[in-house]
Amino acid sequence: MSKINDLMVRGTDLLGSDYAILCGAMSWVSERHLVSAISNAGGFGVIACGAMTPELLDTEIAATKALATRNFGVNLITMHPQLFDLIDVCAKHDVGHVVLAGGLPPKGSLEAIKASGAKVICFAPTLAMGKKLVRSGVDALVIEGMEAGGHIGPVSTSVLAQEILPTLANEVPVFVAGGIGRGEAIAAYLEMGASGVQLGTRFVCATESIAHPNFKKAFLRASAREAIASVQIDPRLPVIPVRALKNAGTEAFTAKQREVANKLDGGEIDMMEAQLEIEHYWAGALRRAVIDGDVENGSLMAGQSVGMVSEEENVAAIVASLVQQAEAALHARG
CATH class of the missing domain: 3.20.20.70 (Aldolase class I)
Known part of the structure; x- marks a missing residue:
């Protein structure tokens, strides 16, 4: 053996x-x-x-x-x-x-x-x-x-x-x-x-x-230091950091957090709904990158072993x- x-x-x-x-x-x-x-x-x-x-x-x-x-x-x-x-x-x-x-x-x-x-x-x-x-x-x-x-x-x-x-x-x-x-x-x-x-x-x-050829190409080109963790902008939002390759989608997520935090402030949604909205955001952003090949605006989730x-x-x-x-x-x- x-x-x-x-x-x-x-x-x-x-x-x-x-x-x-x-x-x-x-x-x-x-x-x-x-x-x-x-x-x-x-x-x-x-x-x-x-x-x-x-x-x-x-x-x-x-x-x-x-x-x-x-x-x-x-x-x-x-x-x-x-x-x-x-x-x-x-x-x-x-x-x-x-x-x-x-x-x-x-x-x-x-x-x-x-x-x-x-x-x-x-x-x-x-x-x-x-x-x-x-x-x-x-x-x-x-x-x-x-x-x-x-x-x-x-x-x-x-x-x-x-x-x-x-x-x-x-x-x-x-x-x-x-x-x-x-x-x-x-x-x-x-x-x-x-x-x-x-x-x-x-x-x-x-x-x-x-995974779309564009998605794979982004992985093949990336180094370990390009796989960065997302930033949590509101301590009340139960946002688990996500590690992905940096792109325009990274900035879009920061904006999404602001939008959800404002809804939370206005009493439009509760904490559970806020969390689910963030989850659905990631599912959609990931789909754009993996399936549609939009590597600029989608989410390029990757570990540091990507290098x-x-x-x-x-x-x-x-x-x-x-x-x-x-x-x-x-x-x-x-």
Whole structure:
């Protein structure tokens, strides 16, 4: 057995994949083509439900099942107004793994997912939250550092790994995410006790990714320092910073925040509606960039590992090179 398989065994047992390499759920990008390709290549693809309706998710899961020969999961956002309907859709399709993102799971949601026999994977932004989630019965955790693309927390991956892995890695499988672009980093986190990793940015320019050629071109040209976090302009607005490549869309988001803050001041909307309006803004801005190729005004969500994305290649080649690099690093260390 290879060293990487040895260290990933808890992750691969949980996921039912050859390698415990999850693909981060990226709205509009992590859809049937990329998800099935990653799972078929031995990794673990995850559908990004995002703001989808239950009907759209139903169609997406069915289409992914038609292409995938291996397990895949579905990522659901905890603040989705129809979360329980989405859980029902996953159960209807016998989805084996549900990833919950975006804060503490609402009351009854973990039980609803587990009732269908599915495994639940949750994001833990702090050690305290990780402990709470483990007590509540989650099957695995993802710890994601601020180097990641899209919605991010304030702490770096290396710090989160040092804080959380020594305490929780023995309790449940923990997947490390954020800024991982090469196998040497995967090897390091596995040696620290992680059961696997999650990567998003590295898969955006895969040949199987439906991202617009303009979107891929922007990734191939970008360096790590161009993937910057958005600024929160009103402390009352529950705006989670988003890491993306800087463009005119970055400025548009600042204006959007002002508009939502004014509505909040005028009593036109409440806090929950404000948060959803921001979420819908991102979904729309991301769609403009990923699907329509408007890389000036859309959102170019990217992690800092974007500088390591240098060519368009197929998913199998990406997975193989990550595994090869990790294996070589582990052997070099003896």
